[in-house]
Amino acid sequence: MSDWYGGFPKPSKPIRVEGGIKARSKRGEIAQTWWSRRFIEVLESFGMGGRLQRGKNYARAGQVLNLSLSTSVVVGLVQGSRPQPYRARIGIKALSSAEWDQVERALAGQALYAAKLLAxxxxxxxxxxxxxxxxxxxPTTMRELTMDCSCPxxxxxxxxxxxxxxxxxxxxxxxxxxILAWRGRSREELLDRLRTLRGTTAGPAAEQPTGPEPLSASLETFWTAPEPPAPPPTTGTTAPDAILDELDPLPVKIGDDSAVDLLRPAYRAMTAPE
Structure with missing residues (x-):
């Protein structure tokens, strides 16, 4: 039996499948974030609105068995009314390495863009x-997209x-x-490049001189009297009568003893501990 009638394929119900990829949205719009809505808006601007609408039921019913994205190409394996799933392919031109280099330098040059992407x-x-x-x-024109499906x-x-x-x-x-991976730059490649351009992949930063310690770090000791300076270290013990040995010999004797020898007990007595 022919699958065609009057130049058009006959309406048919898809074969229900288990374990397909189901859209998380159950009603209303499927795209939630600004970037995914932007993608749908672009497609609808090409006059695809009515035709895109027909795919919502398929997406919500889990008729897509597999979805893979690589540079320039997205491929969906979709279960239709025939036993063999159809292969739906969407292609877009990837940016060249030179173009990505320009984009990455521009993104890295603006701290807000780089911070958001790195987050x-x-x-x-x-x-x-x-x-x-x-x-x-x-894409801004239909010519930037290529679409084909193995269905009739x-x-x-x-x-x-x-x-x-x-x-x-x-x-x-x-x-x-x-989105960026579809255009030719994976998450890891882009973030590594941004970190390199912003100098955040270098080794540990060199030690920087530190300024005065903030008051908040020393509140407990701020009003405490400083410790008295330690006495200078000594290298040995000096005898109290050693100064007598620095004097020239005195030409005075009392009996058989010199005046210096008689003075020594007095010096030692004056410095002896009580």
Missing amino acids: GEMPQDIEDVFAELGLELF DWEIPCKHLAATCYLLAESFDADPFQ
Whole structure:
């Protein structure tokens, strides 16, 4: 039996699967963060709004069996009405190494952008950084995207591609670095490059001279009298009558004893402890 009727594929129900990737959103918009909403808005601006809508039910029902993202290409394996799942592929041009070098230098040169990215956040106006360099983070024309699906539907995007787009947007919600990886720079490569450009991968910083200790660090001892200076160290004990030996010999004798010898007991008595 033909799957086509009047030039169009016959309506058919997809084969239900267990363990597929289900969209977290159960109603309303699927994209939650500004960057994932921006991606959906871009696709809708190409006139895909109605066609994208058909993929929401597939995304929420878990018809996408697998979703993989690599540089330039996202591939979704989607279960349709046939036993063999369809392969939906979305391609975008990756930035060159030279272009990424410009972007990384621009991001590293602005502390706020670098801080947010290093904290795992997507800066709100990161698109402006790309625009100032004549580059684009999100596609701006349909010609920048390539889409194809192995299903018999000739419309692009078909419901399988639309489901893949919605789940891709949710993956951007969970990890904004997926957008950058799609454009050719992985999370690890980008953050390592930013740390290097900002000089945060160097070894331990050289010791810096410290200033006076702040008052808050010495409140307990601030009003305490300082310790008296320690007496100078001594190298030995000096006899109290040694000064007599510094004098020239006195030409005075009392009996058979010299005057110096008679004075020695007096000097020793004056310095003896009580």
